[in-house]
Amino acid sequence: MQTRELTKPQHSSSATTAFLAGPALMAGYGVVRLIGRAAGDYGPGAWWSLAHALFLAGVLAFVPVFLSLRTPVGVRGGRRAGVRLAAGAGLLGVAAVAVQAVIDLVVGFLAADEEAMSDLFEKVQDVPGVMPAVYTVVPMLFWVGLLALVTLLALFRRGEVPGRSPLLVLAGTVMMAMSLDLLAVGAVCVGLALYPMRRGLQG
Numbered sequence: 001m002q003t004r005e006l007t008k009p010q011h012s013s014s015a016t017t018a019f020l021a022g023p024a025l026m027a028g029y030g031v032v033r034l035i036g037r038a039a040g041d042y043g044p045g046a047w048w049s050l051a052h053a054l055f056l057a058g059v060l061a062f063v064p065v066f067l068s069l070r071t072p073v074g075v076r077g078g079r080r081a082g083v084r085l086a087a088g089a090g091l092l093g094v095a096a097v098a099v100q101a102v103i104d105l106v107v108g109f110l111a112a113d114e115e116a117m118s119d120l121f122e123k124v125q126d127v128p129g130v131m132p133a134v135y136t137v138v139p140m141l142f143w144v145g146l147l148a149l150v151t152l153l154a155l156f157r158r159g160e161v162p163g164r165s166p167l168l169v170l171a172g173t174v175m176m177a178m179s180l181d182l183l184a185v186g187a188v189c190v191g192l193a194l195y196p197m198r199r200g201l202q203g
Contacts (some may be wrong), residue, residue: 018064019198022120023191025058030184043114049105056101058187059094062142069149069197075156083152090145096138103134143173150193161197168193 029051036047070087072079103124111117125131132138151166172189175182 004179012045016068016198017048018061018068019194020191021048022058022061022065023187023194025054025061027184027187029055029135029192030187031179034181042110044117046110048136052104052108056098056105059097059142062094062146063091065194066094066145066149069153072153072157076157079152083149083156085150087142088145088146089141090149090171093139096134097142098133100139101141145175147173150197152198165196167194 032051032054033042036042036051039047042046042051044059066087070084072083075083087197092169103121107120107124111120125135147166147169150161150169154161154163154166168189172186172193175189
């Protein structure tokens, strides 16, 4: 039977809010970071802590997004397995990025100045396995998973997910990878990509 819903209707309104909250909080991180750097005070202190608290909240807001989209209505068999794989990769990436954000917050709290921050980061990153698990390899699964998930849904649920959504996610990801100064703009692109999916989730 045909349905206009993107995912099963039992998902809560808090999950639909996350479709906008995640990108908005990440954009907030980008803006606060720029303000702190412009003020010359982006190290240990209020700007750093606020920015990374927003970043952590934004990343965690993607958990209900991935969970909501991993079982799309009307998608079966191998297609559904592909969607679930993409969502699972994204959730694994969320965990890694969240750990990274927590480390940033703790280091910012413990360090007295930027030099002390650098020393603490070096000690953390020297722990075997930390770099690939928290900084280089696994965190990439967040963006790869999100892009793969949106692309698959754009193919399998064309009525609810427009073709521009994967392009917007790709554009946002590339901008954020190029420079953290573009993080706010990149997050807006991701938010625009997810907005139609939020409407589809609501029915």
